[in-house]
Amino acid sequence: MKASSKPAPDSFRDTAGRVWSLKQTVSTLKRVRTVLNIDLMMIDEGEPPLSTRLYTDPMLIAEVVFQCLAPQMETAGISVDDFLLSCDGGSACQMRDAFFAGLTDFFRQWGRPEMADAIDKTIETVNCTCALAQAQLLLDDPNTLATEALEIAQSRRRRRTRPNAGKLSTERPGPLESIPAP
Numbered sequence: 001m002k003a004s005s006k007p008a009p010d011s012f013r014d015t016a017g018r019v020w021s022l023k024q025t026v027s028t029l030k031r032v033r034t035v036l037n038i039d040l041m042m043i044d045e046g047e048p049p050l051s052t053r054l055y056t057d058p059m060l061i062a063e064v065v066f067q068c069l070a071p072q073m074e075t076a077g078i079s080v081d082d083f084l085l086s087c088d089g090g091s092a093c094q095m096r097d098a099f100f101a102g103l104t105d106f107f108r109q110w111g112r113p114e115m116a117d118a119i120d121k122t123i124e125t126v127n128c129t130c131a132l133a134q135a136q137l138l139l140d141d142p143n144t145l146a147t148e149a150l151e152i153a154q155s156r157r158r159r160r161t162r163p164n165a166g167k168l169s170t171e172r173p174g175p176l177e178s179i180p181a182p
Helices: 026-036 050-056 058-076 080-085 089-109 113-139 142-161
Strands: 011-013 019-021
Touching: 011 089, 019 058, 019 089, 026 058, 050 058, 050 089, 050 113, 058 080, 058 089, 089 113
Parallel strands: none
Antiparallel strands: 011 019
16 A cells, blocks of 8 residues: 555554554454453443443553554564554554444444444544533633632632531530540
């Protein structure tokens, strides 16, 4: 493949210009399950679901992708460290997208479109949540946010240093005999 051409949807290019294919097979799913104890066939299980954890955790997706690519890396003579060093933020994002493209394609070909749909819905939900959070940050005035954060921190500190400050006691002291004699 030419260095300037765009990789297939289930492939990505690392910063060294190498193109990696993440077309999923039964063999890759088995390798991931055996080595990492992560069952990609249960992609919508867990709390949060495995698909969400994979989509939002760059270290987890890198571990899974490394197992998917192990035969290609062995053939190319690439070590784990060399691979990880060639994955900056942009290529890691492409890697994640290629992984999910390969996995959804596998599920659709296997006749399990609901699993592919669950992945697509996870991706849509995470992306919408991130966009909403970013929009909220852009709408909020940084000075107001800083002032509110400072007030909250000061309030917490006051409560820690004077737990009963500002509270009137409504309890009567116990009888004198409850005080031990010297």
